[in-house]
Amino acid sequence: MTVFLRGGVDGLSLVPPVEDAAYHRARPTLALQARGPGAALKLSGPFGLHPRLEALMPLWREGQLAVLHGVGLPEPVRSHFDAQDFVESGTPGRKSTPDGWLNRALDEADGAALRAVALQPTLPRALFGDAGAVAMGRLEEFRLRGGRREEEAAQGFNALYAGAVDEALRMTGQGAFDAMSLLDEDRLAKLSSRSQVDYPKGPLGARLRDIARLIHGEVGLEVAATELGGWDTHAAQGVATGTFANRCQELGGALAAFARDLGPRLEQVTVVVLTEFGRTVRENGSRGTDHGVGSAMLVLGGGVKGGKVYGRFESLEPDRLQDGRDVPAWTDVRAPLAEVLSACRPGVSLAKVFPGFTPRSSLGLFG
Template sequence: MSQSLSRRRLLHALGLSGVGLLFTPGLLRGVQAATPPSRRTLVTVFLRGGVDGLSLVPPVEDAAYHRARPSLALKSSGDGAALSLSSPFGLHPRLEPLLPLWKEGQLAVLHGVGLPTPVRSHFDAQDFVESGTPGRKSTPDGWLNRALGSEAQAHAAPLRAVALQSTLPRALFGDAGALAMGRLEEFRLRVGNRGAQATRGFEALYAGAVDDALRTTGQGAFEALSHLDEEHLARLPPTSGVEYPRAPLGQRLADIARLIKGDVGLEVAATEMGGWDTHAAQGAATGTFANRCAELSGALSAFARDLGPRLEHVTVVVLTEFGRTVRENGSRGTDHGVGSAMLVLGGGVRGGRAYGRFEPLTADRLQDGRDVPAWTDVRAPLSEVLRACRPGVDLTRVFPGYSPGTPLGLFT
């Protein structure tokens, strides 16, 4: 760590006073030069708990769907009906804030997305999705980190990869440096799989940086963060008229938008939202699941409106570890399944349409007679997203052993 960056300056600059992260114009020039203009910023939102894709994007025209869910199926018309999308699908009514993005061709949906081999354990399924190597538990790094590390990093921006959540997600584990922060005001540094995470604030972080690799690789991030410009923060509020939900996802996406608008060289941002494990009292148009949908759509809609024209240079992927059973259970909920739905929105997306294979939900077409199959391997849309956001990325390194089939055509 350079002599110019004293411990006192570090603690002051890194926001113990509660300010967010913004950078001086001198630093911004270096950061901007490090980010190729052809790239888009990739934002991932992981919905933890296993989202019921059949409620998120319900196949309202499928008679078998209605038979399997006497209390949970969403109607195609009337009070509490699903919003009309491409046949046979609708959109959960509490996702209505996303409907303008669909109509403007900036939002696409996929159904029957999941791991190629059924995994109904939350822990294992999340691990396989985020490592990008289904069935292999020994993989030390994550698919997002490998995507970053597949290119030379000599001129990479210090804040090229950021996780807006309390811990670094599995997808960002690896040798390419990444920052994890609950909020911009309170973040922790982790560099590769040898990183250190502070328990509270930056004093613990500073004291814990005993590994030479952390000191060396993390120096760029420390140097960048020492140039925080508190006076700039007030000039980057949300766009006029945009109000983010106060729940965690809304606040995290607000921070990601601030980093994007601050031109800090952000290439990848990851965040998450829990509460999707709906075994009981799931609800249909109202209830637990509906409330989750309202929070999700409110946050994503605010993020898109906040970015405005900048959304053309950002792609957002909303994914989960698995779906739910087709048939509702005795507690008016759903149990762990296989295939689920995915949302992709933003720059270059060929939106306003549904992608992927989907068949009527009769028992003979279901996985093990009970689940939506993973007709589309989760790595297929993620591969197309990476090609669109990071032209030239080495997908054989990001998803080893995986050979994409016929392209889905998600991007222009």
């Protein structure tokens, strides 16, 4: 499962290198502290975790949460649109790629109608492709609505696509109809959160609850994707409180609730939290940060060797930075994604999923 944090997350606030003096010099008002009120939560090495992500610390201590730093595209891209496109297509620098890396990771054989689901209003770029995927804002909204004529509407929908001349159109329509059939009123009533976990308010909590319902319901789900926006913090970013902190609280609370909801099933699920790029090392004049390069990534769930910060990371002294201003992408974003795929889908063709990319060495995220 992927959670895409749209807007370019400030990895230096998400996972601050609180013991690096250069970090504090570059951010006189935005740097999180290692001690005292509002201090970062201690991780490994020089790193801390934003205090509003405290809900994730049990997963860290239990070895189910891993953190990566200095992750990004191999070449700087400071446009949100382009960077998101390159991360989700899995082919940085190539705009002509028609499908997404998550879709290519699915074999093309027929599978369950709900094998690939996005819990968000539109299908993300990563799930574009031939394997077939559906997007829905909420489970309850993903069904045909016709009041007393609902059965007639369903029959009409089925007949429309069954009679289509173009086979691809017919199969797409039939897949959508099959998915709707799986989520009728009776089926939805049974797709409850098993442990009655209290998810935080907000869109991410609602979406992760629905994904948990699909997992518990054993509907054939293989890949799930969702997103959380609001990370473009050019002004008034805040430190332990404020705009960024509020987003962290929503993220941490929702992920922690999802993990509790799944219980033992979490061992069968891997969650990747990623973004399109990071932010500048130096804070700007508006007490915010501008578009950068390297950021942080979270990986949690089954098989993850957690309790560790992975990837190369150097001091934030100006001579170590990308263009003298940014955290470099010391780790290509495709490297951890490739390791996740190899662990979750043994035998997957990484050459197909990430054409032209060969990882330099294993990060060791999985045992």
